[in-house]
Amino acid sequence: MAVTSACKDSAKMGIDNGKYVRYTPEQVEALERLYHDCPKPSSLRRQQLIRECPILSNIEPKQIKVWFQNRRCREKQRKEASRLQAVNRKLTAMNKLLMEENDRLQKQVSQLVYENSYFRQHTQNATLASTDNSCESVVTSGQHHLTPQDPPKDASPAGLLSIAEETLTEFLSKATGTAVEWVQMPGMKPGPDSIGIIAISHGCTGVASRACGLVGLEPTR
DNA sequence: TCTACCCAATGCTTGCAATC
DNA sequence: GATTGCAAGCATTGGGTAGA
Numbered sequence: 600m601a602v603t604s605a606c607k608d609s610a611k612m613g614i615d616n617g618k619y620v621r622y623t624p625e626q627v628e629a630l631e632r633l634y635h636d637c638p639k640p641s642s643l644r645r646q647q648l649i650r651e652c653p654i655l656s657n658i659e660p661k662q663i664k665v666w667f668q669n670r671r672c673r674e675k676q677r678k679e680a681s682r683l684q685a686v687n688r689k690l691t692a693m694n695k696l697l698m699e700e701n702d703r704l705q706k707q708v709s710q711l712v713y714e715n716s717y718f719r720q721h722t723q724n725a726t727l728a729s730t731d732n733s734c735e736s737v738v739t740s741g742q743h744h745l746t747p748q749d750p751p752k753d754a755s756p757a758g759l760l761s762i763a764e765e766t767l768t769e770f771l772s773k774a775t776g777t778a779v780e781w782v783q784m785p786g787m788k789p790g791p792d793s794i795g796i797i798a799i800s801h802g803c804t805g806v807a808s809r810a811c812g813l814v815g816l817e818p819t820r
Numbered sequence: 821t822c823t824a825c826c827c828a829a830t831g832c833t834t835g836c837a838a839t840c
Numbered sequence: 841g842a843t844t845g846c847a848a849g850c851a852t853t854g855g856g857t858a859g860a
Contacts, residue, residue: 620851621833673849
């Protein structure tokens with residue numbers, strides 16, 4: 600910001616002429632030099648500075664003290680602003696990556712929902728077939744509207760559980776981008792109604808595990 | 821307790837640029 | 841040229857702290 604001649608005049612006149620004065624560029628330059636040498640001078644040191652620097656002789660010691668105080672405050676604010684700008688840049692970049700990842704995962708979810716509906720349909724057909732032997736099983740009829748890349752191998756409860764586990768494994772594997780291994784949770788009773796699972800990620804640095812909680816499973820669902 | 825100092829917040833003034 | 845919004849800088853105020 601440029602200092603006008605009027606402002607220079609008022610600064611030359613000092614604080615006697617008014618409440619608010621702007622220091623001359625020469626005075627500010629001198630104060631800046633002193634600040635870089637010592638940002639927090641003592642009272643004695645400030646008086647010494649005024650004596651040693653004639654250009655500051657028309658500024659009162661109290662004003663010098665206030666100037667140093669405000670100068671420290673300004674530096675702190677500038678550093679904080681700079682830090683926040685750096686953080687903002689990082690967060691912006693991170694946000695972009697997350698948006699892309701979110702988009703990718705949403706597409707995967709759509710694909711998995713599609714596959715899920717396929718398995719649901721065949722599970723229902725298998726249940727009907729097991730209760731009515733007079734009808735031909737849809738599973739074995741080969742009349743699939745969906746495109747079965749991996750048709751169910753076994754419609755029994757154990758087989759369905761296996762299918763569900765495989766599907767969930769695939770989902771988590773896609774979601775995490777790593778391989779998944781199922782581990783029996785300590786204290787859990789193995790049984791048909793519920794299973795305790797932990798997904799352990801492979802292929803990434805370090806060891807990470809993810810508790811997926813209890814999944815209630817009824818074979819017919 | 822008093823004094824001096826610091827920090828943070830705020831008020832006030834000034835200069836500049838944009839707008840009409 | 842007058843007005844207005846904004847940023848920058850100087851001064852003040854209030855609360856906290858350390859030392860005598």
